[in-house]
Structures are given as structure tokens and as C-alpha cells.
Amino acid sequence: MSKDRVEEFQETRKRLNDIVMEYAQLETKRFFSLDSQVYRAGALSSKMKELMGLVGSMVLRCDDCITYHITRCFEEGVSSEELEEALSISLIIGGSIVIPHLRRAFETWDELMKKKVYRV
Amino acid sequence: MSKDRVEEFQETRKRLNDIVMEYAQLETKRFFSLDSQVYRAGALSSKMKELMGLVGSMVLRCDDCITYHITRCFEEGVSSEELEEALSISLIIGGSIVIPHLRRAFETWDELMKKKVYRV
């Protein structure tokens, strides 16, 4: 079976993170670390935090960030209905300029949902 | 007792919404209506949706939107810990450029928390 979009995204991400870490000094490394810590469960669950990360990524229109949070939402057991509601909030906040990212967000989600069905 | 920042914000918002509605045609009115509907409880609770609205407003750096969602979070019973976690996600996503809005967000929250204590 050929690699899908999500797998390709994750490989590129890993390869480029390795290059970043070759050059990165202390502040960059600390920021990367903070970027993980902030999504850990606390007063809010990891699931809700990932959905918030998704909304932030959607309205700022960053495809890589969206793919990452969509994948994490999938891992945290977000349902299609919950995802759709978070995406529709993003759409209303960010406007039609968000639509191209909404399309790709659902494409990624659809790919993950089909993979899940095949694997069960 | 003099009017506080939140009360002033709400009065100005109401006054200007009245002017908008004098000029608004169908599409503008429909969008305002959609903007309310999208935060109603569904698969996700209103409380979580307001926190998502807050994250979207923080990373897009819109003070009026932040004040509105902070007030709604307060009404939905969000705790200070939950609010702080949503704001720290916004800070990490949006960077130091978000800090001036973070300051004013906590100022609004602090005002609401003190009012709550006085009124109980």
C-alpha cells in the first residue's frame, strides 16, 4: 500500500525537525518543549486542548499545523461531529478565507476515518 | 459605583450593533445569526465552544472579540485554571505578539472575578 498524505506529512516533519535541531540553540529548543507541554492534560483534557489547537491553526490558516492537530484529535478519540463543530467555529471566526484550509482539513480527517475502518 | 470596563464594552457594543442593523441587508444579518448559532451546545458544550472562540480571538488578536468571549466563559462557569490553560495555548500558538492581548484578557477576567466575589 502506498504512503498516504498523513504518513508523508509525518516523515517530512521528522526529517525537517532533525535539521532544525542540528542548528537550534537553547531558546529554540525550549520553545519546542513548551509547545508540547501546553497540550498536556490539566484543568482541560488533552482532547479539548487539541481541538483548541486546531481552531487556532485554522483561523491562522497554517496547513501543517492543521494536519498535525487533526491527527492528534483523531488519536484523542474526537468524533466526526465534535470535529465538525470545532471547524465550523473556525470558519465563522475566520471567514471564507479559511475555506481552502477547511477543505484540506476534512480531506485529512476523511483519510484518517477510512484508514480506521479498514484497520478495525 | 462607576461603570467598569466590561459594562462599557457591552453598552458600546449594543449601541453600535443598532447602527449596523439600520444599514445591514440580508447577508450581513444572516452572518450575525450564524455567529450566534455556532456557539450553541451540540456535540461540544457551550463552555468548550466559548473557550475555542477565545483561542481563535486571541491568536487573531482582536480585543473586542476577546472581551466578549471572556465574558461568555465567565457566564458558562469556566474556572480560572481552565481559562489560563486556554490562554497559554493561545500564547504558544500566537507568540509574543499575543502578550498585549493576554494582559488585557487577564485584566478583564480579574475584573469579573472580583465582581463575583463582591456580589456573592
Add this chain to the structure above:
Amino acid sequence: MSKDRVEEFQETRKRLNDIVMEYAQLETKRFFSLDSQVYRAGALSSKMKELMGLVGSMVLRCDDCITYHITRCFEEGVSSEELEEALSISLIIGGSIVIPHLRRAFETWDELMKKKVYRV
């Protein structure tokens, strides 16, 4: 009669432009000049260009730029219906984050419309 919002905006703008020009070197001055030239009538009328400037300012959410283009639209004889349509396009493109600026845009327009009635 006390000064209104539009008059205050124009005075501040003039006062600060004078400070800019004290420090500005060639590139800054040339950019200011280009910024005037681009709205002059050509294949498109000045009126349409000002409405386009308004849409650009709305979706980028710059209140000063919005006030400036609203005033120019008024001078170019834009009607309330034409203005509302340009603003509703801006709202749909830019989303709810644009609403606070939409409110202030209509406030400025309303002030200009009332002044017009009084002066006729």
C-alpha cells in the same frame, strides 16, 4: 459644535504625518506617494478603487485605514447600499473577527450621513 470622530481622526493623521516627514528618507516618501497614485482613476474609477481599498482595510482589520477609505468613499459619492455591499463582502471574507471593525465602519458612515443631512 464639538469636533466629531472624523475631524479628530483627520487632525491626528495630519499631525503625525508631519512627524513622519521630519524623519522620512527617500524610500518612505516614495511609498507614501505610490499610496496616493494607486487610487487615481484609470481603467477603474476612483470610486471603485476606494471601495476596493475599503475591502482590503476591512479584512486586514485596520481601523485608521477603514476610517480613511470610508471618508473617501463618502467624497466619491458612494451610496449607503453600495457601501453595505462592500462591507458585507469584507465580512464574509474575513469572518466574525471583522465584526468590531464593521461596527466602527458603520458608526463613521452614519456620522458622515448625518452631517450631510444637517449641512444640506
Add this chain to the structure above:
Amino acid sequence: MSKDRVEEFQETRKRLNDIVMEYAQLETKRFFSLDSQVYRAGALSSKMKELMGLVGSMVLRCDDCITYHITRCFEEGVSSEELEEALSISLIIGGSIVIPHLRRAFETWDELMKKKVYRV
């Protein structure tokens, strides 16, 4: 003759819109509908509204939105001179950060102009 950039864009857009509509609930569907209605002729012509949509897309730097509005401008009979003036307003408003999108906008326009010549 191989598929050109515009045809590929339209096919991908259609395929992804179908995925969106599989998951979309009422608010998302209503927003998509509003996004069509707002460009219909009213006090302003469709042609002027599409040029405004183009300016909004350029300054917000959304390539898919730009390609869409460039295609619609072409269908509405916009001339190369009119298009260039709308794009130069976008460039002055949005700055050099807009240049990569300006390049791709003219590439799309040039493709449409050549197709037109071949087909006549």
C-alpha cells in the same frame, strides 16, 4: 492537450467540496451559501464584487481564493488593465509580502488570456 493549472484547481476544489459536504452540518452549509450570495449583483455589479473579492484574497494572501476570483473576473469580462489596477492596489495595501501571490495571480491570468486567444 494536458490539463492546465486552472482546470486542476477546479477539479481539486470540486472533489474536496464533496468531502466537506459529507461532514458539514447546518452552519457550515449556510456559510457556503452566504459566500455565494454576497457576490451576486446588487447596488454593485458582479464584476466589481469579484474584483473586491480578489483584493480581499490578495491582501490576506490566499492562493486558492485568488485563483477562484481571477477565474470569476475573467468570466465577468474584466480587462487586463482593470485586473492590473486591482492587483496594484492590493500590492500597495499588503506590501512586498504580497508579491509571491501577485506572481501566481498574473500566471493564472496569463493562462486564461492565452486560452481565450487560442479558442476564439
Add this chain to the structure above:
Amino acid sequence: MSKDRVEEFQETRKRLNDIVMEYAQLETKRFFSLDSQVYRAGALSSKMKELMGLVGSMVLRCDDCITYHITRCFEEGVSSEELEEALSISLIIGGSIVIPHLRRAFETWDELMKKKVYRV
């Protein structure tokens, strides 16, 4: 002598930072700390880093961030010519939407320059 704009900015900033720190948990505090560290002299001087912080703040159009970096540039001994060149780069990158912030940036700089003359 009455308080000037820069002094008022610094007092408000301090007062609000105190509120932030009342609510802030570990991640927010660590980010604030990173935000100081990154401007310390290293391979690049503090002076050049503050000018870079100013360019970043200008193109993202954050008035509070601009006032802060202008003040720091002043403390690091930046000349009016150096400041003007950094601001003109910001203007060309960010476009006319940056102009209102350019005006206020020069207003702050002018205030600092006059204060310097009076105090010598």
C-alpha cells in the same frame, strides 16, 4: 510635568503584567522568560536584535510591541537614521496597512528624542 505616552505605557504594562503573573502557570511564565532571553546579545548585538524585534512588531502591526521595542532601541543607542531604515523596511514588507503604526512609531521616537535633548 505631566506623564508622557511612554511613561503611561510602561505603567500600564507593569500593572497588567502583575495581574498576568497572579494567574499564570508554568508554561506562561516560561514563555515570558524566553521572550527576554531571545533579545540578549549573542552572535548578534542587543541593538540589532531590538531592531529585528521592531521590524517583527511593525509588520504584525502590534502598537504595544512597537512602543516597547522603540523604547529599547532608544536605550541601545540606535540613531534616527538606523531607526528610519528599519521602519522603511517594515513599511515595504507590510504595505500601507502599516502606515498608521509607522505614524505612532515615529511619534514615540520623536517624544524620546525630545526628552533626550531636554535632559542633556
Add this chain to the structure above:
Amino acid sequence: MSKDRVEEFQETRKRLNDIVMEYAQLETKRFFSLDSQVYRAGALSSKMKELMGLVGSMVLRCDDCITYHITRCFEEGVSSEELEEALSISLIIGGSIVIPHLRRAFETWDELMKKKVYRV
């Protein structure tokens, strides 16, 4: 030896600039000219101006602009440590939304550094 990312970027950029210049009228051409002038050595060196252009491009998240300024920084003799510090300032200002661009920035830099080693 096959073409690398930087060479492909430069060819596409040249090809599309030629299309822009076919359609461009006076204002667009003048802006392109200003965009070169502003990075010329003055009170600040070209090297520092290119690093400022890089920071502006990073926080506005424009990959083409980033690739261009990274290449220019390389030509101006910027060291890996200097580049890393400018990028870490961009990361702290712009937040995690900047990370995908940081990855591609270091990928481009790494390609340039390896080419340099091979050619010496």
C-alpha cells in the same frame, strides 16, 4: 547534478517576474524598484537589513520571501549562529504557527551550507 530547491525557486521566480512585467503598469514597477532599494546599505549594513527582511518574512509566514532572504543572507556572509538567532527571535514573536516555516528555512539554509562545503 540535479537542480536543488534554491535553484528551482530562483527559476520560477524569474519566469513569473517576466509575466508580471508584461502586465505591470507604473505603480507596480515602482513598488518592485522600492523593494530593492530599501535593502541597500545605508546607516544599517545590507547584511543586517537582509536579516530584518528575514524576520519580517518569518513572522508573516511567507515561504517564498523566506527562501529569498535566506539566500541573500547567505550571500552577505551571515553565519549559522547569526541566522539561528534571527530565526529564534522570529519564533518567539510569531509563536508555534511559525514552526513549519522555521523547518523549511533551516532546510534551505542547510542546503546552502552543504553546497558551500562541496564547492570550496
